Amino acid sequence: SCTMSLSEAEVQSARGAWEKIYGDAEDNGTAVLVRMFTEHPDTKSYFTHFKGMDSAEEMKQSDQVRGHGKKVFSAINDMVQHLDNSEAFLGIVTPLGKKHATQLKIDPKNFRIICDIILQLMEEKFGGDCKASFEKVTNEICTHLNNIYKEEGW
Numbered sequence: 001s002c003t004m005s006l007s008e009a010e011v012q013s014a015r016g017a018w019e020k021i022y023g024d025a026e027d028n029g030t031a032v033l034v035r036m037f038t039e040h041p042d043t044k045s046y047f048t049h050f051k052g053m054d055s056a057e058e059m060k061q062s063d064q065v066r067g068h069g070k071k072v073f074s075a076i077n078d079m080v081q082h083l084d085n086s087e088a089f090l091g092i093v094t095p096l097g098k099k100h101a102t103q104l105k106i107d108p109k110n111f112r113i114i115c116d117i118i119l120q121l122m123e124e125k126f127g128g129d130c131k132a133s134f135e136k137v138t139n140e141i142c143t144h145l146n147n148i149y150k151e152e153g154w
Contacts, residue, residue, distance in 0.1 A: 016133070038059075097147075097148030
């Protein structure tokens with residue numbers, strides 16, 4: 001059973017919503033990052049190899065941006081598969097949070113930015129219901145990541 005705040009029905013509809021956007025993980029993951037870098041240019045400072053890229057077009061073509069977009073979507077996909085098993089879910093979120101807090105020193109507000117952009121993209125492509133059914137998942141992810149950051153002394 002799930003110690004997270006999602007009911008069985010919510011887990012199912014969240015998975016359905018995620019499947020739609022994950023069906024094209026590389027392009028959608030890239031679109032999310034490009035939008036983040038464009039709308040929040042300070043986030044580029046964490047990615048030394050993206051720093052020099054100013055145009056969205058250039059970023060879209062970059063193998064590194066595409067690769068990281070795919071990586072972000074794969075990580076979320078792993079979490080989505082384990083929404084009904086909090087131990088497995090935390091087994092994915094915890095090392096990810098620790099790495100971003102301690103090694104990469106990424107400001108945790110960036111997780112919320114990425115999640116919000118994913119929700120925006122879902123709404124644009126698949127409508128408000130799709131976005132609504134995934135919103136709780138992004139809140140879970142961000143809450144858990146923030147807790148890990150607190151434990152790491154942020």
